[in-house]
Amino acid sequence: MAETSPSFTVTMNDGKSAKPEQPVPEPASKQLTWTSGKQTIKYTATAEMLPLHTDDGTLIGHMFALSYVSDAADKSDRPVTFCWNGGPGGSSAMVNIGGLGPRRVPINTIKQLPCPTKPEDNPYSLLPTTDLVYLDAMGTGYSKVAEGYDPKKVWGVDGDADAFMRGIAQWLTTHERWNTPLYLYGESYGTMRNSVLMRVLGERGIALTGVIEQSTILDYAPTLSGNDLYYMGMLPVYAATANYFGKAGAGVDQFEWFDRAWKFVDEKYGR
Numbered sequence: 001m002a003e004t005s006p007s008f009t010v011t012m013n014d015g016k017s018a019k020p021e022q023p024v025p026e027p028a029s030k031q032l033t034w035t036s037g038k039q040t041i042k043y044t045a046t047a048e049m050l051p052l053h054t055d056d057g058t059l060i061g062h063m064f065a066l067s068y069v070s071d072a073a074d075k076s077d078r079p080v081t082f083c084w085n086g087g088p089g090g091s092s093a094m095v096n097i098g099g100l101g102p103r104r105v106p107i108n109t110i111k112q113l114p115c116p117t118k119p120e121d122n123p124y125s126l127l128p129t130t131d132l133v134y135l136d137a138m139g140t141g142y143s144k145v146a147e148g149y150d151p152k153k154v155w156g157v158d159g160d161a162d163a164f165m166r167g168i169a170q171w172l173t174t175h176e177r178w179n180t181p182l183y184l185y186g187e188s189y190g191t192m193r194n195s196v197l198m199r200v201l202g203e204r205g206i207a208l209t210g211v212i213e214q215s216t217i218l219d220y221a222p223t224l225s226g227n228d229l230y231y232m233g234m235l236p237v238y239a240a241t242a243n244y245f246g247k248a249g250a251g252v253d254q255f256e257w258f259d260r261a262w263k264f265v266d267e268k269y270g271r
Contacts, residue, residue, distance in 0.1 A: 024049050024051075024062055025049060027046055027047065027048035027049075028046070028047050028048075029044050029045065029046040029047075030044070030045050031043075031044050031045075031071065032044070032045055032102070034102040034103075034121050034122075034125065034127055035121050036121060036122075036123040036125075036128075037123075039128060041070060041102075041127055041128060042070070042071040043068050043069060043070050043071055043102065043127065043131075044068075044069050044071060045066070045067070045068050045102075046065075046066070046067045046069070047064070047065070047066050048064075048065050048067075048174075049062035049063070049064055049065075049142070050062060050063045050064075050065050050135075050167050050170040050171055050174070051170065052138075052163060052166045052167060052170065053166070058149070059146045059149065060138075060145065060146060060149055060153075060154065060163065060166070061138055061143065061144050061145040061146040061149060061154070062143065062144055062146075063135055063136065063138060063143045063163065063164075063166075063167040063170075064091075064135070064136040064141050064142035064143045065133055065134065065135050065136075065167065065171055066092075066096065066133075066134045067131065067132065067133040067134070067171070067175075068101065068102050068127060068131060068132045068133075069131045069175070070127070070131055075131070075177070075180065076179065076180075077180075077181065078130070078131060078180060078181075079129070079130040079131065079180060079181040079182070079183055079209065080130065080131045080132075080133060080172075080177055080180050080181070080182055080183070081126060081130045081131070081132055081133070081183040081184070081185050081212075082133045082134075082135060082164075082168055082171075082182075082183070082184055082185065083095050083096070083100060083132060083133065083134050083135075083185040083186075084134065084135055084136075084137065084164070084185075084186055084187070084190045084193065085187050085188060085189075085190055086186070086187055086188030086189025086190040086191070086192070086193070086215075086217075087137070087140070087188070087189050088137065088155075088160065088189045088193075089137070089139075089140060090137070090140060090188075090189075091136040091137070091140040091141030091143075092134040092135060092136055092141065093134075093141070094187070095134070095185065095187050095190075095214075096134045097119065099124075099187075100122070100124070100125055100126045100132065100185070101122060101125060101127075101132060101134070102121065102122055102125045102127045102132075103119045103120070103121060103122055104119065104120060104121075104122035104124075104125075105117050105119055106118075106119075106120050126185075130183065131180075133171055135164060135167050135168075135171075137160060137163070137164070138151070138154040138155070138160075138163050139151060139154070139155065157192070157196060158196065158200075160193060160196075161193060161196035161197040161199075161200045162200060164193065164197050165197060165200045165201055165204060165206070168182075168201070168206065169204070169206060172206075181209040181210075182206070182207065182208050182209050183208070183209055183210045183211065183212060184197060184198065184208065184210075184211045184212065185212040185214070186211075186212070186213060186214065187214040187215050188214075188215045188217060189217065190214075191213040191214065191215065191216040191217060191218060192217060192218055192220075194211050194213060195218055198211055228270065232265050232269060232270045235261060235264075235265055235269060236258055236261035236262045236265060239257060239258065239260075239261035240254060240257065240258045240261065243257040243258075
């Protein structure tokens with residue numbers, strides 16, 4: 001008997017009413033203005049819970065999305081970048097208010113941040129070049145696994161990527177942005193997620209324009225117990241950090257001190 005190819009259709013909430021145990025908040029939006037120097041962008045910030053369903057319509061849960069979308073009338077060629085942190089087990093807050101979002105928590109000291117802190121427009125935001133969507137992994141932030149759904153199905157390498165694929169597809173459908181250039185931005189474990197997610201998206205016919213990796217880790221073997229490669233790689237980094245803060249290598253150029261640390265690792269520490 002000839003084998004049949006599996007279907008890769010992404011099933012949205014196509015008329016079947018989801019019945020979560022608790023009420024799901026309605027999307028909330030606010031119009032804002034980002035300013036940096038002489039540049040100004042009007043945009044809409046939207047917080048929403050994206051319903052995720054399996055291909056047979058079973059509710060997986062709701063993925064929290066916080067998006068920043070330009071108010072420009074013509075967005076036909078404006079990219080959308082989906083962003084997340086790693087962990088695994090972390091929300092997307094750090095690459096949002098701590099990195100690339102239009103608002104940031106200013107950090108001007110290595111001391112404990114005051115509380116409350118006053119956010120400000122982020123001059124390093126990617127908003128001038130792309131709309132931004134921050135997705136929280138299932139079970140982190142406000143993302144919740146549905147009552148009765150086995151969380152182990154989304155708390156694994158493949159299940160995690162599958163959930164993000166469905167979250168992206170749902171957002172593109174809800175906001176009618178299927179024809180927009182699409183980017184992924186991952187940090188730490190988010191880079192591992194991207195490496196799986198780009199394959200999953202391709203299998204579902206969702207084309208990517210590009211992938212951005214920050215603090216990349218695609219091989220966890222060096223971090224496992226009994227493997228010294230991690231410590232060998234980190235020692236020069238710690239040495240350079242100590243030199244920068246005046247705790248080691250006084251009077252030595254920071255680049256020379258870094259090179260000395262690597263030489264120590266190669267000739268003594270790693271042997």
